Amino acid sequence: xxxxxxxxxxxxxxxxxxxxxxxxxxxxxxxxxxxxxxxxxxxxxxxxxxxxxxxxxxxxxxxxxxxxxxxxxxxxxxxxxxxxxxxxxxxxxxxxxxxxxxxxxxxxxxxxxxxxxxxxxxxxxxxxxxxxxxxxxxxxxxxxxxxxxxxxxxxxxxxxxxxxxxxxxxxxxxxxxxxxxxxxxxxxxxxxxxxxxxxxxxxxxxxxxxxxxxxxxxxxxxxxxxxxxxxxxxxxxxxxxxxxxxxxxxxxxxxxxxxxxxxxxxxxxxxxxxxxxxxxxxxxxxxxxxxxxxxxxxxxxxxxxxxxxxxxxxxxxxxxxx
Amino acid sequence: xxxxxxxxxxxxxxxxxxxxxxxxxxxxxxxxxxxxxxxxxxxxxxxxxxxxxxxxxxxxxxxxxxxxxxxxxxxxxxxxxxxxxxxxxxxxxxxxxxxxxxxxxxxxxxxxxxxxxxxxxxxxxxxxxxxxxxxxxxxxxxxxxxxxxxxxxxxxxxxxxxxxxxxxxxxxxxxxxxxxxxxxxxxxxxxxxxxxxxxxxxxxxxxxxxxxxxxxxxxxxxxxxxxxxxxxxxxxxxxxxxxxx
Numbered sequence: 001x002x003x004x005x006x007x008x009x010x011x012x013x014x015x016x017x018x019x020x021x022x023x024x025x026x027x028x029x030x031x032x033x034x035x036x037x038x039x040x041x042x043x044x045x046x047x048x049x050x051x052x053x054x055x056x057x058x059x060x061x062x063x064x065x066x067x068x069x070x071x072x073x074x075x076x077x078x079x080x081x082x083x084x085x086x087x088x089x090x091x092x093x094x095x096x097x098x099x100x101x102x103x104x105x106x107x108x109x110x111x112x113x114x115x116x117x118x119x120x121x122x123x124x125x126x127x128x129x130x131x132x133x134x135x136x137x138x139x140x141x142x143x144x145x146x147x148x149x150x151x152x153x154x155x156x157x158x159x160x161x162x163x164x165x166x167x168x169x170x171x172x173x174x175x176x177x178x179x180x181x182x183x184x185x186x187x188x189x190x191x192x193x194x195x196x197x198x199x200x201x202x203x204x205x206x207x208x209x210x211x212x213x214x215x216x217x218x219x220x221x222x223x224x225x226x227x228x229x230x231x232x233x234x235x236x237x238x239x240x241x242x243x244x245x246x247x248x249x250x251x252x253x254x255x256x257x258x259x260x261x262x263x264x265x266x267x268x269x270x271x272x273x274x275x276x277x278x279x280x281x282x283x284x285x286x287x288x289x290x291x292x293x294x295x296x297x298x299x300x301x302x303x304x305x306x307x308x309x310x311x312x313x314x315x316x317x318x319x320x321x322x
Numbered sequence: 323x324x325x326x327x328x329x330x331x332x333x334x335x336x337x338x339x340x341x342x343x344x345x346x347x348x349x350x351x352x353x354x355x356x357x358x359x360x361x362x363x364x365x366x367x368x369x370x371x372x373x374x375x376x377x378x379x380x381x382x383x384x385x386x387x388x389x390x391x392x393x394x395x396x397x398x399x400x401x402x403x404x405x406x407x408x409x410x411x412x413x414x415x416x417x418x419x420x421x422x423x424x425x426x427x428x429x430x431x432x433x434x435x436x437x438x439x440x441x442x443x444x445x446x447x448x449x450x451x452x453x454x455x456x457x458x459x460x461x462x463x464x465x466x467x468x469x470x471x472x473x474x475x476x477x478x479x480x481x482x483x484x485x486x487x488x489x490x491x492x493x494x495x496x497x498x499x500x501x502x503x504x505x506x507x508x509x510x511x512x513x514x515x516x517x518x519x520x521x522x523x524x525x526x527x528x529x530x531x532x533x534x535x536x537x538x539x540x541x542x543x544x545x546x547x548x549x550x551x552x553x554x555x556x557x558x559x560x561x562x563x564x565x566x567x
Contacts (some may be wrong), residue, residue, distance in 0.1 A: 010480075071484075072479070072484075074449075074458070074459065074460065075458055075459075078453070098480060099462065099477070099478055099479045099480055100479065102445050102446065102449070102461070103449050103459065103460070103461055104449075105446065105449070106414075106445075106446040106447070106448065106449020106450050106452075106453070106459070107449045107450070107452060107453040107459065109414075109415065109446065109449075109450055109453075109530075110418075110450050110453035110454055111453060114530075115415070115530035115531040116414065116415070116444075116446055116530070116531060117531050118443070118444050118445060118446060119443055119444075131534075132531075135443070136441065136442050136443055136533070136536075137333075137339045137440070137441060137443070138440060138443060139539075140339040140538075140539070141339050141341070141536055141537065141538050141539070142536065142537050142538075142539070143442070143533035143534075143535070143536050144533065144534055144535040144536070144537075145413075145531050145532065145533050145534070146531070146532060146534050147530065147531045148529070148530060148531070148532075149530045149531075182456075185458050185488060185489070186458045186460070186486055186487065186488035186492075187486065187487045187488070188484050188485070188486055189485045189486065189487055190484070190485045191479070191482065191483075191484040191485070192482045192483055192484075192485075193479070193481050193482035194481045194482055199480045199481040200480070200481060201480050201481075202480060205566075229567075247464070247478075247498070247499060248478060248481060248482060248483065253335050253359070253440065254359050254360065254497065254498060261566045262560065262564075262566040262567070272335065272336050273335050273336075276335070279539070282564075282566060283560070283564045283566045285556070285560070286545070296545045296547075297542070297545070298542060299545040300542075300543075300545065300546065300564065301545065301546050301547075301548060301556060301559060301560070301564070302545045302546070302547050302548070303547070303548050303549075303550050303553065303556060304547060304550065305550030306550075309550065310550050310553060313553045314553045314556065314557070317553045317554040317556070317557045318557055320554070320557075321554075321557045321558075321561060321567070322567065
């Protein structure tokens with residue numbers, strides 16, 4: 001018996017959040033005695049990259065190398081993962097919550113007759129009933145969810161576990177995926193992706209700007225801070241509504257929910273809808289000239305001051321320290 | 323074209339989240355309920371598509387009688403008829419079975435809903451219904467155009483989007499900017515009163531992963547303010563105290 005982990009890749013590189021899922025599965029297997037961790041990776045990925053999944057705790061990697069799986073076609077990926085699950089006789093599937101992961105997990109829940117819990121924030125309790133803690137109300141509360149099925153799927157939230165990379169290389173095995181036309185009933189015709197930058201939902205540090213920055217032309221200092229810190233850039237809803245920044249940078253209730261180690265908010269007042277997108281951050285820094293901005297109540301550290309004055313100075317201080 | 327839009331009946335985004343009965347029930351005291359914001363985008367796009375193709379638009383909710391005003395609002399926004407499956411939405415699997423049953427019965431060409439509900443945030447129902455019905459599912463969808471039976475969509479991915487082509491029937495979980503929210507006008511509100519709202523019973527009681535107990539995150543400590551003329555102090559705190567750099 002093994003726990004299966006669904007690995008996601010982007011341009012041949014395994015996502016860090018998927019490695020977190022491997023570490024999570026490894027800790028879970030230790031707790032439940034479900035044997036070792038097997039990862040299933042789809043599409044074109046190099047041998048070294050595949051073997052390195054072992055460092056996060058996988059004993060074996062099943063590689064479905066068909067290049068038709070390079071793109072994240074939801075149904076095809078769901079079929080492939082179901083085949084891997086049945087092939088190794090797994091009872092538990094672990095994956096990282098993401099745009100593709102969520103879509104694939106939902107179909108798998110039906111295919112595998114598996115109880116599915118999303119937004120999992122820590123290892124489940126498995127002595128007696130199988131109880132999984134998940135984030136609900138957009139990070140404003142948690143629910144204990146009792147899973148009653150034999151097969152289980154856990155879609156974990158970022159930072160549900162510390163990523164450990166102290167394992168050995170995994171054994172990589174070729175995995176033949178049987179796919180038919182219905183798996184490819186939809187076609188991805190093109191992809192637009194910001195290149196060279198840190199992806200927002202996966203970033204450890206996020207630098208975010210609001211309407212206080214007065215216009216898109218003033219984002220240079222935000223981008224500079226992101227560059228110094230190796231961070232992703234983000235923005236509030238009004239900023240993306242005004243077209244100052246792209247929608248995929250919008251953090252909040254109806255945008256991206258982030259869970260970085262450090263979230264730096266510049267010129268954002270902190271409306272409850274914005275906080276809903278950032279309240280899973282480990283540490284929040286707020287820079288705002290209004291001392292009464294509600295964001296200060298949700299912050300760990302704050303500077304009351306004009307962003308145009310504070311941010312350039314802070315960038316120099318970051319540079320000097322890092 | 324027959325369109326089904328599934329909506330959730332959820333606390334307003336500004337609601338204070340609290341629990342009662344030894345943390346086993348959501349405390350709805352003083353809470354305003356709304357159509358889920360993502361469902362509202364799905365509904366708005368569905369109204370546009372219905373008007374283009376002179377089709378029929380049905381809205382469905384799995385919920386108890388307190389959902390009726392939310393369904394009436396959807397009728398006021400432009401849905402032609404409403405169905406309420408008379409049960410609390412116990413978990414994603416439970417809800418998906420109800421939707422799949424009534425969707426099959428109604429033979430809809432297009433099923434839309436929000437990418438996720440804003441109470442439980444599962445974001446799983448569209449995929450589950452898609453698999454139950456054997457049709458493709460997509461989420462989160464930011465653009466959806468229908469031409470005959472072919473559909474062009476864009477779906478958000480980490481750091482960007484992908485463009486997709488598929489054929490009806492299909493199911494999509496929607497988010498902005500698929501359409502602008504629609505506010506009901508007086509004519510809509512008047513006509514909503516006489517549009518049909520049918521209450522049906524759940525077809526299965528089966529659940530797989532029900533929430534049993536709730537808790538709130540620990541209270542946040544007070545913010546530590548750093549003087550704007552001493553920003554180096556903030557860097558030191560982040561490095562040595564919070565240990566996040």
